[in-house]
Structures are given as structure tokens and as C-alpha cells.
Amino acid sequence: MKASVFGTLLLVSQLSIAQDWAFIPNMGQWDLPVLAETAGSGAKLYLEANALTWQFEDRSDIHRVKEGEIALKDAVYRSHVYRMHFQGADPSAQITPVDHSMQKTYYNFFHGNDHSRWKGGVHGYGEMKYTGLYPGIDLRVYSSGGNFKYDLEISAGADPGIIRLEYDGADSLYLFQDELHISTTLAHIVEHKPVAWQIIKEKKVSVSCNYILDDNILSFHFPEGYDPLYPIIIDPSTLIFGSYSGSTSDNWGYSATYDSEGNLYGAGIVFGTGYPTVTGSFQTTYAGGEGGSFACDVSISKFTADGTDLVYSTYLGGSKNELPHSLAVDSSGQLIVYGTTGSDDFPMGEDAYDNSFGGGDNATVTYVVQFSEGTDIYLTKFTADGTDIIGSTYLGGNENDGMNLGDIAFNYGDHARGEVVTNTAGDVYVASCTYSSNFPVSPGAAIPALQGGQDGIVAHFNADLSSLVWSTYLGGSIDDGAYSIRLAPDGTFIVGGSTNSNDFPVTAGGLNNSFQGGSMDGFLVRLNATGTSILEGTYIGTDSYDQTFIVEVDEENNVYCTGQTSGSYPVTAGVYSNPGSSQYISKLEPDLSALVFSTVFGSGSATVNISPTAMLVDQCESVYVAGWGGTVNSGWNPATGSVSGMPVTADAFSTTTTGSDFYFIVFKKDLTDLLYATFYGSPVANDHVDGGTSRFDKKGVIYEAVCAGCGGLDDFPTTPDAWSTTNNSTNCNLGVIKYEFIYLGPSSGFSVSPDEGCAPLNASFTNSSLAATSYFWDFGDGTTSEESDPDHVYTEPGTYTIMLIALDPESCIPEDTVYQTVEVYGYPEALFDMTVDPFSPIAYNFTDQSVDAATWFWTFGDGSSSTTQNTFHIYEEPGVYTVCLFIENANGCPDTICQELTIDAVSQLVVPNAFSPNGDGYNDIFLPFNFSLIGFELKIWNRWGELVFESNDPNIGWDGTYKGIDQEMDTYVYTVGGLGEDGQDYFFKGNITLVR
Known part of the structure; x- marks a missing residue:
């Protein structure tokens, strides 16, 4: 049984693009004159004080190199830049994001080691506005339908004739059928006939408008005039990019991991040439990379557990190139990144263990990514929200560190082997390699000195990377690389990797205490908790080619490993196997002295099918392996093959393959049978990964990074609600896969609707559990149910914790429990x-x-x-x-x-308590009012009891005079009497104040 949780593409161009463009304001992370930046539809756009600068790039030749279509020396990189300059505009015009257009996704920038340039939590916006670009004229830039747009907003009385757009860097510029055509070497851009309108008396009135092009200067003309008393909007409509070849969103996939909430983290490299300083076209060969054609930073993105949203995207890097090798998340949700850098200004923590770049020899990997001054290992830990760095450090000596450059690099992407893991305290452990004889090792290290050309290394850091707890070399006299590391339950460390050294430090009691022959062997060692001693060690392999890529440890300290072989690898009795195949799985005793079981799987050929990326031994001791193979690998090394012919099960996600796909396989406990196997990939594109680790979580969910859609293809399988389901790039993009295999036993899950409300609350529960045969619900109010999808009424206010237990007594883990809360609110009392x-x-x-x-x-x-x-x-x-x-x-x-x-009609007398007879027309007359008195009589006395006014007309009141003389400001007594409609006599008495 399996469940595809999600697959998505991370469409990265300066980190990310989905459908509409994200305008990212410059909060100090970039140099001026860039004030904001965006990308999409194959182009980058830089917003400046008085210009918009466009950059188009063509990296398609690197795809052709990776596919083996052309040689590296024949590959060419092209770029073209043009600028739309606002001639005569105010250079101090305010450029601000429009608040209501703020997008949920935020971006974090960690460029270089200048902390003032580190900016976290920078939200993208759907719209930016230039206020006061010209006198009385604003500019609004935004996107619609995935295309860039801009509007000119002209205030009443402002002169649109001062708007002059000067184009610089285009190959040709012309008007055709009232549209502006901009031709470059890589793109042809069309600005449609402008649309203009005014809002006059709350109605939208169209205004005839067209372009005037004078050489390279564009302006606007209104042949039928306009009303200058009202504002004008000029909308040049949509810019359409067509007939160009190239991408500004080339983003290669490397590594993936997960956190305790099931969120997925993907890392890759994103190519960016930086802000263009010249306009027009230029090209370079692929021989370089730093600061030019293939300058790259690490890009990291965090997706929600269901893949429907991107939580954040983050740059990480210095002024030269970086790669990510491995990711891990600690118990506090803090992401740890291990990789290699060629930058002497890589972002460092304030208390970094080592803040100086050691460097080494020039190296180029994956054809084009260059490290002219060598490499160091970097380790970086982010805050849980990705907006800041908790710790970051270099690790290395004065030769290349971290990059697997020796003869043991067999597969495409093997340069980025190695792994980072963490413990419950958040400490950081890394397995890698080095050429440095002065690599930092701790006193009493198991191997204190470099033994040969390239050695493996293992290092332990504290949680904030400020202190190296211990470190040791691990190798022999030729080339060695430590690829994988696990913390065993007994406190020791299992390290796996590859070696072609015949004096690798194995132990006498190991399974194989001598080099087995061929080009290389795998190895396994168990280190003590302080890195001062190799407790056990063994070679893994045959008399031919063998490598160990990933290790696992079960709860009893047994050791598992997987890798590649082209020899007669041992297959033990009673296991599932595909004889003659080139991928192996082995389980060894805790002391590495003997095989418990071992098998090979694949197409039955001695040519390797997959390069492994992840492995798991779950709580039921089922064994999972993930990897990829195909054209990209065989183009790099013809001794590798494709995934064609590998076993698949009837319930596979995909039973067919192009030969260049990912491959997932699950075995029963002790490898006695095949539980599940599937291909996963595009029907056309050659899916692969450019290096690095991916991971299974302990529930059997794979979190896999992919370099997807290369060549601008859009066929990577994604789920309908994934954050991005399309490839807007014209080359590669980081794809990520989250794929669940349900073999541990039941997986409990449910939703409740509504999950809050007023009592009585009628809650409906929808059970989403998998692989269960029965259920037990506890609603938190003393009632239970064994139904699959029950309803329940909460009659009293309170917070209720609902427990669902999904059960299958026949599974190795017979039950799984999940909790959610429902909030039931009480009522107010109206009085x-x-x-x-x-x-x-x-x-x-x-x-x-x-x-x-x-x-x-x-x-x-x-x-x-x-x-x-x-x-x-x-x-x-x-x-x-x-x-x-x-x-x-x-x-x-x-x-x-x-x-x-x-x-009551007669009992209510309406009477003011004061009046002011000053002739202003307000409150000049004192006249009590009753709904229905008959025989109305009004009398008023002054304080001496003198009658000063009397009226029997209900429409005539006192004007404040007596015998034609204004009376003094004082309090007077009034009486009102009369006969009511009910035949009763009514009498009212009170005081009235005369105010002057």
C-alpha cells in the first residue's frame, strides 16, 4: 500500500516564481541601484529609481552537456539586457510596495559575511508603485496572468507629454500595427497598443491613445484629446515574451529532508549572474562559473506538509560558488545545512568555530560549477522560521575540503556526497572528506593525521556551531570518502563510505579485514562516542567495483547499508533478489563481524541502475531504498546504466519508465520479499539529482529532491493542489517529492468539521487513516465510538481533545494514535x-x-x-x-x-428644558407638545408668580417676551392642561429656562 502525498516544482528565478510575479523589495540585501527585483516568464526585472532593466539568459547548452548531446568545450552561455529609462523623471521618486498585495511567502537572504546584508522575512508583493515619477504622474508595476504589466497614472492637470521612455540595449525597436516591438538576441517582446481611460462622474470613459516612437524614445499621444480636469490611466497592456530560448530560473536539485510536522525542505543551487552592468548581448563559455556564467548560491525552500504552500525560500552563499550536500532538522525545528563553499565571505555566525576560509586547488564539478580557490566545508543552522542564522562555520584546512573529487567519485553527483545528522540536544555531526593535511582534528582522534590523497572525516559540533567537540580523519593511503553517518542507540557512530585504499583502518574481527579488490570497496566503521577510537571496521565489496553510500542502524544496533556493485555480491539464503544485479543491501551484526542477510536487486545487469539517495529501516525492520538513474548518469560515466528492467509491483505509482527516472523500493523484514517498487518521474525529461542526500522519515515517507524538467520541459508529476504544478522555467527546476509507503501498520488521521463553534456543536469526523481494520474514538467528554466516520454533539462549552486510534492487530505496529482539539464556546446573556x-x-x-x-x-x-x-x-x-x-x-x-x-397618546408631553429666543431660527419658541390633548391651555409664570404668557392654541408658543419686552434670562414655571381623547382631564407642570 502506498500514498502519493505530493510532488511539486520549485520554480526558482532569484528564488521563486509560481503564477504571478513576486516583487521583492531591496531591504539592503542587494547593491544599489536595484530597489526591487522580480522574475518570471524567462526574464529577470530590476526596478531602479528611474529605469526598468530586463535581463534574459540562455543556459540551454548545459542541459545538452548533461544529456551528452554536446561537449563541454562547445557549450555557450548567452545573456541579453535592455533597459527602459524614464527620461527626465525625478530620481528621488518613492518606490514602495503596495500593502494589500503582500504575499504569504517570505524570502531570507544570507549573502556573504556582512551581517547588515542578511535580511530575513522579506515578503514578496504583487504590486509596486513609483510615486511622483514625473510631476503628478505615478507608475504602477504588477503582473497579471503570469505576465508583467505597468500602468501610468496621470493626475488631473498633469501633462502626459512629459513621459518619455528611452530604450537602451535592444537590437531593434519598431512600431507595427500600433504595437511596440522590442527585439533582442534571446527574446522578442511586444507591448500592445496602449489603453487609456478617465473616470468622469463615476463612469469609466475610454480615451484614444497611441505610441509615438522617435528613434529609441517612446511617448504617448492622444489624437482626440482628453479632459484635463480628470486623471488619466495609461495601460500599455501585457508584455508578452515569445520566441526566446533560455532561462533565468535555472535551479538544480540536490537535497531534501523533513521536520517533525511533516514539512519538506528542499535545497539546490540557483544560478544568478547578478545585476547586469551593461546592456545588449554577451556570451561566455562554460569553462568558468564564479561571478559569471554559472555563479551560484544555495537556494533552500520549506514547503507545508501537504505541499500546497511555500513557507519560505532562502538564499545562502558568499560571493563565489556554493553547493548543498545534506540537510537535517533538529528537535526545535531548526534546519541544518552541510555543503561546500568557494567563498571567503560565506555567512558566518557571530561565534563561529572557524570564520576563515582555508581554500585549496581549483576544481570544477557537474561540468560548469567552478571553485577557483578551492573549497571548505560549511555548516549552517537556521532559526525555525528561516529568518536568521543561529550558527554558521567553516570547517577545513588549506586544501580542498568537503568535495569528493577523488577516483571514488563514480556517479554524476558523487562530488556532493557526505551527510549531516543531529541528536536530541541539537548537536551537529558531519561525515565528509578532505585533502587537507591540516584539517582540524581533536586531541586523541582515532586517526590524527591525513593518510593519503583524500581521506574521510567525521566531526561533532555543539548546537550553535561555535565549538568543535571532536573530529577525526578516516582513511587510508589513497582515496577515501565518508558518505553517511548514523547515531546508534548505544551511543556509538556508524559511518559508511567508499575507499580504494588497501590499508583502510578496518579491525581484525570485521567481516572483511582486507581490501576485496577491483577499483574500490565500500566500508563500514563504528566509532566510539568521542571519536577517539575505531571500535569495529570492515570493507564491503567484491573483487570488482563496489561502493557503500548509505547506512542505517536498528534499535538493536544492527547495521544496514546499501550501495553499488559490479561483482558477485553475496546473497544469503531466503532473501528476495534479482540475481546479477548491481545494487546491494546488507545487514551486519553490531560488531560488523558477520552478515545477517544480504541481497542484490535491479535489472539483473552488472551495470549499475541507480545512484542511491536515501535509505530507511523502519520500526518493523522493513527496508526502503530510493535512488535515480538514466541518461544523465550514463552521460557522465558510461559504466552506469538506466532504471529500465528494475522490478516494480502491480500497485506501483508507475510501472513504466523512460529509463531516466527515480526509483523507490521497499522490502519486508529480513528482505524475505518485495513489498513495493515503483518508478517516479517524467515521461520525457531525464529526471536526476545533482548530488546530495534525501531522506525517509521513520514512518516510511520519502522526502526526495529532484533536478526536474531540464530543457524547459513541464512533465514532472505533481499533485493538483501542489504549490507549483508547472515549470515556468526554460531549463531545470528543483522538484520535490513526498511519497508515503504504509508498511509500518496503521497510519491514523482525521479531520473534523467544524472544529470550533457554539454549543451545542454538531461535529462531523472524517477518518483519513490508512491500513487500519478498526477504530476507537474518544471525544474528550466521556463518550467514545468505534464507527469509522462518526458524528458527535458537544452540549457544553470547553476545549475537548479528540483521540483516534487506528488499529490492525496483524501489523507489527498494531495501532497508531492521533489527537486534535475542538473548541466549543458558551453563549452570552442579553439584558x-x-x-x-x-x-x-x-x-x-x-x-x-x-x-x-x-x-x-x-x-x-x-x-x-x-x-x-x-x-x-x-x-x-x-x-x-x-x-x-x-x-x-x-x-x-x-x-x-x-x-x-x-x-400612551395623552400621558406623554414633549417639552424642552430650555430655549433661546435670539432670532437665529433655532429653539426660539417654547412650545410643549402632546400627541392628542383637546382644549390645550399653556400658561407661564415668572419667579414672582406673575403670569407672563398664556395660549389656548397648540401651535402658538412663548417667544420670551412680556408685553413686547424681552424677559430676563431666568427659570420660569409652565403649566399645560387639556382634555384627553379618553375624556379625562390632564395637567402638566414644570420649569423652563430662558437663555439669552
Whole structure:
């Protein structure tokens, strides 16, 4: 049984491109004049203060070299740059990202050893804006449908005639059918006929607009004019790139790993020539690389566990070239990278064990990646979010370190062998190689001195890479390389690799204590916990070619290894095998004295099929191996072959192959049978990896890095919701695979909907467990279920932890458990009080007295409403009204309360408490009001009891005079009397203040 979790492409051009372009602002990580940078559709774009600079590149010949189509000496690299200069523009115009266009993915830049240039958490944006490019004119740059676009925004009254776009570096520039054509050696660009419009009285009005080209200067003309009182937008529409060959997104895959949450990390190298200083076309041969044709940095990307999103992408490197060899993640989620560098300014930690570059001899790997001053090992540990470096250090002497350059490099990518691992404390262990006689070793090292040409090395660092705990050489008199390392349960270290030394330090009791012959052998050694002693050691191999690439250790300290052979490798009784094949698996006793079992697998040919990238022995002692083979490997070394003819099972992901694919295989415990085998790859492209380790996690999930889609092909198998399902590059891209093999036993998993809400919450559980025969649910509230997909009602508020156990009693691990939480919220209590306004009997105050309310909505029964917590309302006529308060708490749980309010027609007198008869037309007359008094009588007395006003007309009030004389500012007594509609006499009395 198996499950394809995801496959995706990392489309890297200055780190990443998916569909729309990411404009990455320069926060100090790049030199000026670059203010922002983006890439896509086969081009790079640099945003400058008064220009847009385009760069196109053609690296297709390197693909042809890797495929064996042309010789390296015949390969050519081409590039073409042109610039659109804003002639006469304000060089101080502000260029800022548009906030609402910020993308989720962020980028981390670790260039060189100047910490001020390290920038983490730099988000890409979908849109940038030049404000004040010309007086009253802004420029907006963005992408749409994967294509670059720009708009010129002209304010009312501004002059579009001052816009002049000067093109520099194009081979030809011409107008045809109202479109601008820009020809270069690598691309033909078309800017469509410009579209212009104005918004006039809230309507979009089209404005006729066309280009004027005077030599190499472009401007805009409005043949039918425009309204200068309104702004204008000029949109030259989409730039289409076509008929070019080349890529700015060449990104080769090397290494992959995982963390405890199932996130996938992929690493490769990304080629970038840096900011172009000249325009026009140029070319160089592939003989170089640093600072030119194939200058590269390490690119690292973290994907979510389901592959649907890219968490971050990170550059890592100095001014020269770097490679990643191996990745590991510690228990705190911190990524560790091991690789090689040719830079003397590689990013170093503040307390680095060694911050000086040792260098060595000139070396070139994978045809084109050059290290003119040699290589050192680097080790770097990132923070969990990738935005900063916890520690980083060089490791090496004054000759080449870390790069497997000896005669034991057999496969394409073997130059980047070696491995990094970590323990629960976060300490870092690395297995690698060196040519340096002054490589740093610790006192009492198992082998304190260089023994020959290239030796293996093993080193132990503390968690922040500030201290070398111990280090030792590991080799004989010729060439040796330590490729793989594991921490054994007993505290020792198992190291595997390859050697052609007949004096490699094996021990007398080992399985093979002498060199077995042929061009090289594999080896296994067990080091003590301090690196001071080789406890056991043995050669692995035959009298022909043999290598050991990956080692594993089980819980009983037994040692497993896999590698290649072209000899008669021993096959023990009772195991599955493909006789005559060239890949082997062996299990040895903990003391390396004897084989427990051994087999060969493959196509039955002595020509190797795959170069191994990962191995696992799971808790059930099933054995997993991953690798790749095909044209890229055989083009490098004709002694290698393809994956054709290797065994596959009926339930394989793919039972057919082009011969150049990845290959995954799983064996039962003790290798007694084949559980699963499949090809994985593109139907056309020659999938491979350019070096480095990938990994299985302990659950049997492979996290594999791929150099995919080379030659600009778009056929790497991806899942529908993967972060990127298309290859927007015209050459290679880092592809990553997460593929699950369910052979440990049940794999428990579920989703719940909804996972939060108000009580009572009706939760539906969807079981996604694999390989289970029964289930047990605990809902966290004292109830359980054995259904596959139950529903459950939570009646009380609280946080509930749901446990699902998936069971299969027949499996070696009979159960798997997973937990999730559901949050059930309580309800608020709606309460309010209402009181009549003492001075306005038809006006009421409504006071909220609710418990746990966060929002309020009042309805007053007359069609009116309010959303304030406490409110006030005036009714226009008497009647019976239902007043309701609707509330929700912060979790969205509602409650409602309603009360009836009766406003009596005659009992309510509307009267102000003051008036100001100053002739301004406001509040000049004192006139109480009642809905329905009959026989209205109003009287007003001053403080001496003198009647100063009297009226029997309900429409005539007091103007503040008596006998034509303005009365003093004072308080007066009023009475209102009359007969109500109910036949009763009503009388009202009160005070009124006259204000002057």
C-alpha cells in the first residue's frame, strides 16, 4: 500500500516564481541601484529609481552537456539586457510596495559575511508603485496572468507629454500595427497598443491613445484629446515574451529532508549572474562559473506538509560558488545545512568555530560549477522560521575540503556526497572528506593525521556551531570518502563510505579485514562516542567495483547499508533478489563481524541502475531504498546504466519508465520479499539529482529532491493542489517529492468539521487513516465510538481533545494514535434596561446590561435600529413597540432579548428644558407638545408668580417676551392642561429656562 502525498516544482528565478510575479523589495540585501527585483516568464526585472532593466539568459547548452548531446568545450552561455529609462523623471521618486498585495511567502537572504546584508522575512508583493515619477504622474508595476504589466497614472492637470521612455540595449525597436516591438538576441517582446481611460462622474470613459516612437524614445499621444480636469490611466497592456530560448530560473536539485510536522525542505543551487552592468548581448563559455556564467548560491525552500504552500525560500552563499550536500532538522525545528563553499565571505555566525576560509586547488564539478580557490566545508543552522542564522562555520584546512573529487567519485553527483545528522540536544555531526593535511582534528582522534590523497572525516559540533567537540580523519593511503553517518542507540557512530585504499583502518574481527579488490570497496566503521577510537571496521565489496553510500542502524544496533556493485555480491539464503544485479543491501551484526542477510536487486545487469539517495529501516525492520538513474548518469560515466528492467509491483505509482527516472523500493523484514517498487518521474525529461542526500522519515515517507524538467520541459508529476504544478522555467527546476509507503501498520488521521463553534456543536469526523481494520474514538467528554466516520454533539462549552486510534492487530505496529482539539464556546446573556427621557416623554434611553457581549444590534419596533452598545431613540407617535437587543460574544455565539414598550397618546408631553429666543431660527419658541390633548391651555409664570404668557392654541408658543419686552434670562414655571381623547382631564407642570 502506498500514498502519493505530493510532488511539486520549485520554480526558482532569484528564488521563486509560481503564477504571478513576486516583487521583492531591496531591504539592503542587494547593491544599489536595484530597489526591487522580480522574475518570471524567462526574464529577470530590476526596478531602479528611474529605469526598468530586463535581463534574459540562455543556459540551454548545459542541459545538452548533461544529456551528452554536446561537449563541454562547445557549450555557450548567452545573456541579453535592455533597459527602459524614464527620461527626465525625478530620481528621488518613492518606490514602495503596495500593502494589500503582500504575499504569504517570505524570502531570507544570507549573502556573504556582512551581517547588515542578511535580511530575513522579506515578503514578496504583487504590486509596486513609483510615486511622483514625473510631476503628478505615478507608475504602477504588477503582473497579471503570469505576465508583467505597468500602468501610468496621470493626475488631473498633469501633462502626459512629459513621459518619455528611452530604450537602451535592444537590437531593434519598431512600431507595427500600433504595437511596440522590442527585439533582442534571446527574446522578442511586444507591448500592445496602449489603453487609456478617465473616470468622469463615476463612469469609466475610454480615451484614444497611441505610441509615438522617435528613434529609441517612446511617448504617448492622444489624437482626440482628453479632459484635463480628470486623471488619466495609461495601460500599455501585457508584455508578452515569445520566441526566446533560455532561462533565468535555472535551479538544480540536490537535497531534501523533513521536520517533525511533516514539512519538506528542499535545497539546490540557483544560478544568478547578478545585476547586469551593461546592456545588449554577451556570451561566455562554460569553462568558468564564479561571478559569471554559472555563479551560484544555495537556494533552500520549506514547503507545508501537504505541499500546497511555500513557507519560505532562502538564499545562502558568499560571493563565489556554493553547493548543498545534506540537510537535517533538529528537535526545535531548526534546519541544518552541510555543503561546500568557494567563498571567503560565506555567512558566518557571530561565534563561529572557524570564520576563515582555508581554500585549496581549483576544481570544477557537474561540468560548469567552478571553485577557483578551492573549497571548505560549511555548516549552517537556521532559526525555525528561516529568518536568521543561529550558527554558521567553516570547517577545513588549506586544501580542498568537503568535495569528493577523488577516483571514488563514480556517479554524476558523487562530488556532493557526505551527510549531516543531529541528536536530541541539537548537536551537529558531519561525515565528509578532505585533502587537507591540516584539517582540524581533536586531541586523541582515532586517526590524527591525513593518510593519503583524500581521506574521510567525521566531526561533532555543539548546537550553535561555535565549538568543535571532536573530529577525526578516516582513511587510508589513497582515496577515501565518508558518505553517511548514523547515531546508534548505544551511543556509538556508524559511518559508511567508499575507499580504494588497501590499508583502510578496518579491525581484525570485521567481516572483511582486507581490501576485496577491483577499483574500490565500500566500508563500514563504528566509532566510539568521542571519536577517539575505531571500535569495529570492515570493507564491503567484491573483487570488482563496489561502493557503500548509505547506512542505517536498528534499535538493536544492527547495521544496514546499501550501495553499488559490479561483482558477485553475496546473497544469503531466503532473501528476495534479482540475481546479477548491481545494487546491494546488507545487514551486519553490531560488531560488523558477520552478515545477517544480504541481497542484490535491479535489472539483473552488472551495470549499475541507480545512484542511491536515501535509505530507511523502519520500526518493523522493513527496508526502503530510493535512488535515480538514466541518461544523465550514463552521460557522465558510461559504466552506469538506466532504471529500465528494475522490478516494480502491480500497485506501483508507475510501472513504466523512460529509463531516466527515480526509483523507490521497499522490502519486508529480513528482505524475505518485495513489498513495493515503483518508478517516479517524467515521461520525457531525464529526471536526476545533482548530488546530495534525501531522506525517509521513520514512518516510511520519502522526502526526495529532484533536478526536474531540464530543457524547459513541464512533465514532472505533481499533485493538483501542489504549490507549483508547472515549470515556468526554460531549463531545470528543483522538484520535490513526498511519497508515503504504509508498511509500518496503521497510519491514523482525521479531520473534523467544524472544529470550533457554539454549543451545542454538531461535529462531523472524517477518518483519513490508512491500513487500519478498526477504530476507537474518544471525544474528550466521556463518550467514545468505534464507527469509522462518526458524528458527535458537544452540549457544553470547553476545549475537548479528540483521540483516534487506528488499529490492525496483524501489523507489527498494531495501532497508531492521533489527537486534535475542538473548541466549543458558551453563549452570552442579553439584558437591557430602558428609561424614558425626563424631558422628552417620547424619547427613551436603552442601556445594555448583557454579559459577555462583543457586538450589539438594537431594533426599536418602528423600523429603526442601532449598533452602539448603549443607545437613545425618539418615537414619532404613540403605540406599543417591541424593542429587541441582539448580541454576539467574541466567538460569534448569539443571544437575544425583547421587551415591550407602550407609549400612551395623552400621558406623554414633549417639552424642552430650555430655549433661546435670539432670532437665529433655532429653539426660539417654547412650545410643549402632546400627541392628542383637546382644549390645550399653556400658561407661564415668572419667579414672582406673575403670569407672563398664556395660549389656548397648540401651535402658538412663548417667544420670551412680556408685553413686547424681552424677559430676563431666568427659570420660569409652565403649566399645560387639556382634555384627553379618553375624556379625562390632564395637567402638566414644570420649569423652563430662558437663555439669552
